[in-house]
Structures are given as C-alpha cells and as structure tokens.
Amino acid sequence: MSENYRSARSWSLTTIAGLAFVTLFQAGTALIGFGxxxxxxxxxxxxxxxxxxxxxxxxxxxxxxxxxxxxxTVVSFLIWLNRAHKNLLALRPSFLRFSSGWAVGWWFxxxxxxxxxxxxxxxxxxxxxxxxxxxxxFLTESLHSAPTYMGVWxxxxxLSNFASNLLDRLFDPERMENVAEIGALMVVASSLTIVxxxxxxxxxxxxxxxxxxxxxxxxxxxxxxxxxxxxxxxVPSEPASDLQENLSMN
Numbered sequence: 001m002s003e004n005y006r007s008a009r010s011w012s013l014t015t016i017a018g019l020a021f022v023t024l025f026q027a028g029t030a031l032i033g034f035g036x037x038x039x040x041x042x043x044x045x046x047x048x049x050x051x052x053x054x055x056x057x058x059x060x061x062x063x064x065x066x067x068x069x070x071x072x073t074v075v076s077f078l079i080w081l082n083r084a085h086k087n088l089l090a091l092r093p094s095f096l097r098f099s100s101g102w103a104v105g106w107w108f109x110x111x112x113x114x115x116x117x118x119x120x121x122x123x124x125x126x127x128x129x130x131x132x133x134x135x136x137x138f139l140t141e142s143l144h145s146a147p148t149y150m151g152v153w154x155x156x157x158x159l160s161n162f163a164s165n166l167l168d169r170l171f172d173p174e175r176m177e178n179v180a181e182i183g184a185l186m187v188v189a190s191s192l193t194i195v196x197x198x199x200x201x202x203x204x205x206x207x208x209x210x211x212x213x214x215x216x217x218x219x220x221x222x223x224x225x226x227x228x229x230x231x232x233x234x235v236p237s238e239p240a241s242d243l244q245e246n247l248s249m250n
Contacts, residue, residue: 005090011080012208016201018073023197025066030190032059036183078104084124091214093127118154122146130213153199160192
C-alpha cells in the first residue's frame, strides 16, 4: 500500500509561506491598532462626505493586500490536510475515524467546525507516528492524542475568529468617538491571530516531517516482511505418483 503515498511537502511549504505572510499582515494591523489608541483623533476631512479615521483608511488598504493572501493560505492548508489524511491509508493506520474528504468538509459545517477539524488534525498527527507498533491493535478515537501546543493552536484559532468577527461588527470608519476602543480590539484580534499563525506553521511542519519518517519506517517494515517470507522454509509437496502408490498399499 505504500505506493499510494504522495508527499505533502510541496503543499506544506506553500501553506507555511502563506501563514507567514498572514502573520506579517496581522503584525501591521496590530501597529495600526496601537496608532488608533495613541492618536485616535487622526482623521481625514472628506469635505461633503464628512470625516473618516485615517487609521481606517490605512487598514482598508492593508486589507486589500491581505485578503487574497488569506484565501490562498486557506486553500493551500486544506489541500495539504486532504493530502496528509489520504497518506494515512498507505501508512498502516491503527484506526481512522474520518475520511480525507471530510477532513476538509468539517471546516464548513457550522458548530461542528468548532471541534471536528481539530480532531481530524489530531488523527493525522497520531497516525503519522514514525514508531510503528509490532502488534497492530484496534484503537478507539479517544486514544488519539496530540502535543499540547496543538490544543493551544486550536484555542487561539477559535479566539482569533471570535475577536475578528466582533471587530467587523463594531468597526465603522465614520464613527470617531470609538476609535481608541476599536484600536484596542484590533490589537487583541491581531495578537491572537499571530499566535495562531505561528502555531499553525508548527503543526504543518511537524506533521509533514512525521509522515515522511513514518513512510520510511513502513517501507523498511515491508522490506523485512518480504525478506522473511522469502526466507521461510517451504514444505515439499509429495509427488503424485508416490501419493497414488501409498493409497493403493492402504
């Protein structure tokens, strides 16, 4: 089955690059938030259209560049996750609860996407362990585990989404009286996203490395099994003429 394995390294590199750029953009957003806190009255006079926060204008320009990078990163991450989960079928898994299709699909199901995607990533991590047990045993999903930092990553991802959604609802570039408060929320949301992005890079990098090591271990194990089968003694079969002679004597 190992011939069905296809390395997810190329998609992991594009995902890591995208996450790095998103993190940089979020650092810029945090700086804009600090600017709003320190100088909330900085505004542009639009004559008949009124006054607009200068920080809002800067943030809007930054968002124009950030949005396509964010979409690219999301698509790249999901392709990487789908490929990594498909590879599990060639890596002698102990127990798979999810399919590679639902590894992506769960991200788009409301409420379920608060838990299921993390469980998928945890499953990929666990089943990519380079240490292959000698006795294959049936494992329940509850035995799947992952490093602590993966749980922290998922917590920061959920919190950053909540803070970003709240920011989008409260943000109004034409309201100048709450610029400092919006700036503070912007700093919080950006900080959460930065931490989530850095931890996501670790997740992608570590799982990809584990799968490469697991694949090498599976190949070594299959080679040993093939060698053992070829070296095992075979019991010679009795010629048909001798068998008929023994039957006639009986």
